[in-house]
Amino acid sequence: MANISHRTAKYGRINAVFTPIEFRKNGYASALVAELCVILEKEKLVPMLYADISNPASNKVYQNIGFLKSGKITEIEFLE
DSSP states (O other): OEEEEESSSEEOOOOOOOGGGGGTTSHHHHHHHHHHHHHHHTTOOOEEEOOTTOOOHHHHHHHHHOOOOOOOOOOOOOOO
């Protein structure tokens, strides 16, 4: 599963990339994300996605597809 969640004038954001455990390491997510990139590039948009730094497997997959690490995002949660 994967989704193009948002488009701007320049970027298309890919998110919700998920493969059930029993189907991992078969290249399904790589193929799907790569195909979403093709769709975005045909629309003249730059594909982007956020990857969880604590998941080296997904980061390796994205880098193999051609994504470049370009920064870190900090998540802040406010509690009541």
